[in-house]
Amino acid sequence: MSLYFDAEAILTAPSTGGSFKSRIYSARNLRASPAQIYALITEASKWDRVLAEVIERADILALERKLTPLLALLLVHDFLLSKNGIAAPAAHPLRQATERHKTRLKAEFVKARVRRGCASIEALKTSVLREKRQADGKDGDFVYPRWVRINNICTTLEDQLGTTFASYERVQTLAALSPDDPDSRTPERRLYIDPNIPDLVAVPYGIDFTSSTAYKNGEIILQDKASCFPAYLLLGDMRTAWKGDLVDGCAAPGNKTTHMASLLAKGNTKKAKTKAKPKNHIFSMDASTPRSKTLQKMVALAKADSTVTVLPGQDFLALDPADPQFENVSGLLLDPSCSGSGIIGRDDVPQLTLPAATASKTTTTTKSAAKKRKRQTNDESEIPHSKATVVATAAATSATDENDIPGGTIDHERLTKLSNLQARIVEHALSFPHATHVTYSTCSIHLIENEAVVSRVLASEVAQQRGWRLLRRGEQPDGLRQWRLRGVRQENGVVAGSSDTPTPAVDLSDEDLEACLRCWPGDVEGLGGFFVAGFVCDPSGAEDLAALTGIEKGPADDNDDDHDDDEWEGFSD
Numbered sequence: 232m233s234l235y236f237d238a239e240a241i242l243t244a245p246s247t248g249g250s251f252k253s254r255i256y257s258a259r260n261l262r263a264s265p266a267q268i269y270a271l272i273t274e275a276s277k278w279d280r281v282l283a284e285v286i287e288r289a290d291i292l293a294l295e296r297k298l299t300p301l302l303a304l305l306l307v308h309d310f311l312l313s314k315n316g317i318a319a320p321a322a323h324p325l326r327q328a329t330e331r332h333k334t335r336l337k338a339e340f341v342k343a344r345v346r347r348g349c350a351s352i353e354a355l356k357t358s359v360l361r362e363k364r365q366a367d368g369k370d371g372d373f374v375y376p377r378w379v380r381i382n383n384i385c386t387t388l389e390d391q392l393g394t395t396f397a398s399y400e401r402v403q404t405l406a407a408l409s410p411d412d413p414d415s416r417t418p419e420r421r422l423y424i425d426p427n428i429p430d431l432v433a434v435p436y437g438i439d440f441t442s443s444t445a446y447k448n449g450e451i452i453l454q455d456k457a458s459c460f461p462a463y464l465l466l467g468d469m470r471t472a473w474k475g476d477l478v479d480g481c482a483a484p485g486n487k488t489t490h491m492a493s494l495l496a497k498g499n500t501k502k503a504k505t506k507a508k509p510k511n512h513i514f515s516m517d518a519s520t521p522r523s524k525t526l527q528k529m530v531a532l533a534k535a536d537s538t539v540t541v542l543p544g545q546d547f548l549a550l551d552p553a554d555p556q557f558e559n560v561s562g563l564l565l566d567p568s569c570s571g572s573g574i575i576g577r578d579d580v581p582q583l584t585l586p587a588a589t590a591s592k593t594t595t596t597t598k599s600a601a602k603k604r605k606r607q608t609n610d611e612s613e614i615p616h617s618k619a620t621v622v623a624t625a626a627a628t629s630a631t632d633e634n635d636i637p638g639g640t641i642d643h644e645r646l647t648k649l650s651n652l653q654a655r656i657v658e659h660a661l662s663f664p665h666a667t668h669v670t671y672s673t674c675s676i677h678l679i680e681n682e683a684v685v686s687r688v689l690a691s692e693v694a695q696q697r698g699w700r701l702l703r704r705g706e707q708p709d710g711l712r713q714w715r716l717r718g719v720r721q722e723n724g725v726v727a728g729s730s731d732t733p734t735p736a737v738d739l740s741d742e743d744l745e746a747c748l749r750c751w752p753g754d755v756e757g758l759g760g761f762f763v764a765g766f767v768c769d770p771s772g773a774e775d776l777a778a779l780t781g782i783e784k785g786p787a788d789d790n791d792d793d794h795d796d797d798e799w800e801g802f803s804d
């Protein structure tokens with residue numbers, strides 16, 4: 232029986248980073264075998280829509296208060312589809328809670344098949360997979376690929392094309408990653424080299440790298456394209472060596488830290504292959520101690536230890552910019568907690584459509600069961616009794632720990648609090664005495680967390696006094712300059728949680744909006760929602776030039792002998 236509880240625990244636990252499979256295999260306190268749990272979740276996720284329909288029509292959740300929608304889905308999956316049935320003793324209460332309704336469940340399953348015009352279970356499976364793909368928006372122009380970043384610390388794109396991707400066919404468009412046969416369950420080996428981010432490739436979703444040598448050795452890192460924007464916007468393609476140290480203030484699980492380290496490694500390789508000692512240092516921190524452990528693991532896996540110092544459990548806001556250890560810090564990357572409203576499904580975590588939770592027909596529903604149900608369905612009281620299905624929080628849950636979505640919905644008050652914190656974090660970054668470049672990013676689609684934060688930060692005392700402005704489109708690295716989706720002045724879409732939410736327009740110039748980069752979920756770019764803006768310190772625009780002598784001097788660099796003639800020239804292009 233532990234199998235079902237373990238599977239439920241995995242699907243509802245916060246992400247600790249890494250692939251879904253590796254999370255199961257490294258999870259503690261599981262009693263069932265990881266292979267069994269993984270198989271159950273992946274199989275149940277293929278059948279989720281039809282199982283949810285069967286459970287709702289059989290109405291067993293109203294009768295069995297021990298069953299949560301997620302447990303019911305997993306149990307009914309095994310009851311109807313597994314060769315050996317439910318993996319629990321016949322007398323186990325949850326097995327009995329399912330099998331008590333065997334006649335209705337079987338009858339509803341047959342009706343579901345007949346409704347779809349399928350003569351066999353195999354035909355039903357194909358039909359259900361097609362339905363799921365359509366519902367996930369994976370039909371038509373929208374391709375959600377798997378993005379793979381090449382880690383320049385230990386390999387190169389060229390090396391990887393000749394090894395890991397040697398058997399892949401190169402395609403020229405993202406759309407060409409779509410399968411020839413949409414019903415095929417084996418993705419074709421195709422590879423698209425991204426035109427915006429150096430050393431980033433896309434392959435069809437569903438290709439699993441977790442057992443590949445390159446993945447295990449940290450040569451390739453599974454990182455969404457949009458998540459690669461901030462480090463690239465900050466460091467460019469390193470045609471001009473970066474001067475000074477770097478800070479990643481909100482770093483766990485560590486994708487952007489390791490991306491910065493990779494970009495620095497590429498620059499160093501280009502400049503001087505003989506120099507063993509890294510010139511630039513990255514201070515990487517996260518306020519959460521458990522998440523800092525994941526950060527440390529990611530840094531080690533990416534072989535970035537010699538460049539990166541992790542400050543575990545460090546609140547960025549408590550970091551003293553005047554501390555001598557940060558005196559060379561010239562660039563800061565801030566990717567703080569956000570609503571996560573742009574996330575469309577984390578990487579390879581299966582998303583399960585659950586049966587609607589219904590009020591128990593007994594009046595004694597326990598508080599904890601009600602609470603549990605509420606967590607899984609966001610707000611069960613708003614879900615109609617039949618037909619409604621909800622997307623399990625597998626994806627949203629994994630976002631909550633990085634971000635801040637309680638139960639998947641977020642109201643305006645919470646967005647306001649997040650945006651206040653985000654603005655404080657960026658303003659703190661602008662106060663580092665020798666900082667010249669800062670990036671701010673979120674995986675939110677909301678104006679209030681994005682352009683509105685930028686607008687507030689630009690108007691802040693620290694920005695005005697030191698002469699911070701936005702990094703203009705024309706100054707951005709080549710690949711990002713070509714990115715067409717830019718900042719917006721008004722909320723684009725609905726703010727979750729409230730229909731009467733004010734959506735004030737932001738007061739940014741056209742040039743400033745052009746400086747902001749946006750990604751939107753579900754369009755042809757194959758990304759989730761994302762926002763990033765770069766700030767650059769331009770002392771000529773400062774209110775108080777006298778206070779800026781440090782900035783004019785630039786960061787101290789006692790290891791500067793090899794690029795005396797290679798002055799910082801702004802972002803590379």
Ligand SMILES: C[S@@+](CC[C@H](N)C(=O)[O-])C[C@H]1O[C@@H](n2cnc3c(N)ncnc32)[C@H](O)[C@@H]1O
Nearest residue numbers: 481482484485486487517518546547566567568
């Ligand atoms: C969106 S996640 C960062 C993802 C990360 N940049 C990456 O690419 O892998 C936000 C992180 O910020 C951390 N955080 C939030 N406020 C913080 C603060 N004041 N100081 C340090 N870390 C903070 C959270 O614990 C969370 O891990």
